[in-house]
Amino acid sequence: MSLETMFNVAGKSVIVTGGASGIGRAYVEIMVECGAYVCILDCDQDGLGQTVAQIGAEGWPGRVWSIAVDVSDRRALANAFDAVARKQGRIDAVFANAGLDAGPGFLTPEGERHPLGQIDSMPEDQWDRVLDVNLTGVFSTIRNAARHMKMTGGGRIIVTSSVAARVNESFVGTAYMPAKAGVDHLVRNAAMELAAYGILVNCISPGPFITNIAGGRLKNAADRAAFEAQSLLGRIADPEEIKGLALYLASPASSYVTGAQMTIDGGSSLRG
Structure with missing residues (x-):
């Protein structure tokens, strides 16, 4: 297999949830750039319009479009998948990336107790919303991807998890870690179930990235320093x-990889 063939995704039909910004947008860009x-799929209508317009203006008009949908709305999500299959003919790869911040942790980066992050004072609807999007939304995305990929003989599902699935954080909202731990288990189980249908399920586990999910917090010098201190690379x-990594998991290069959880965190999880 030549290098060009190994990483070839030209003509593939791809869905990216939460792709209007951050890591999701990076997935969109590399897929479009490679054909x-x-x-x-994103609930941020303004962000969707801007992203589609900007990527089109960069030289790839017609290769990217959008549907405004919240991944926690199961019926709307299923309808969106059906619409993509109708327009693009099939669904070859799905990035289950949509997620949201869980609010403050029980400690501030300076080590003080955070009044809004205590387990006995954090809003219950905040817990529910984080689990609905970050875990159940991933389940619904995998479910719809599998439904379509079974009909066409296989595909790739790439889930965005987090190193927070394995490393607890005192200054990250309590709901975030169990949601991502659930995602990790879900990926492994789905990989076991769907391999027989030629559907490969893998997960990317990022460490600290500059994205909207923590973008507001990173304006605070103490918060930014806390995340930078986690990385062995200091940034x-x-x-x-x-x-x-996204291109690798969506392309023929990873044809024998399923159930994998690939960490990309600058070594931050090694600090444990």
């Missing part, structure tokens, strides 16, 4: 740095 046709990653 795929991408539909972005927060740019979404550009995740593109190579």
Whole structure:
């Protein structure tokens, strides 16, 4: 297999949830740049319009479009998948990326107790919303991807998890870690179930990246320093740095990889 063939995704039909910004947008960009046709699913209507317009203006008009949908709305999500299959003919790869911040942790980066992050004072609807999007939304995305990929003989599902699935954080909202731990288990179980249908399920586990999910917090010097201190490289990653791994998992290069959880965190989880 030549290098060109190994990483070829030209003509593939791709869905990216949460693709209007951050890591999701990086997934969209690399897929479009390499010749795929991408539909972005996101609840941020303004962000969707801007992203589609900007990518089109960069020289790939017609290769990217969008549907405004919240991944926690199961019926709307299923309808969106059906619409993509009708327009693009099939669904070859799905990036289950949509997620949201869980609010403050029980400690501030300075080590003080955070009044809004205590387990006995954090809003219950905040817990519910994080689990609905970050875990159940991934389940619904995998479910719809599998439904379509079984009909066409296989495909790739790439889930965005987090190193927070394995490493607890005192200054990250309590709901975030169990949601991502559930995602990790879900990926492994789905990989076992769907391999028989030629559907490969893998997960990318980022460490600290500059994205909207933590973008507001990173304006605070103490918060930024806390995330930078986790990395062995002493910095927060740019979404550009995740593109190579995304392309690998969506392309023939990873044809014997399923159930894998690939960490990209600058070594931050080694601090344990």
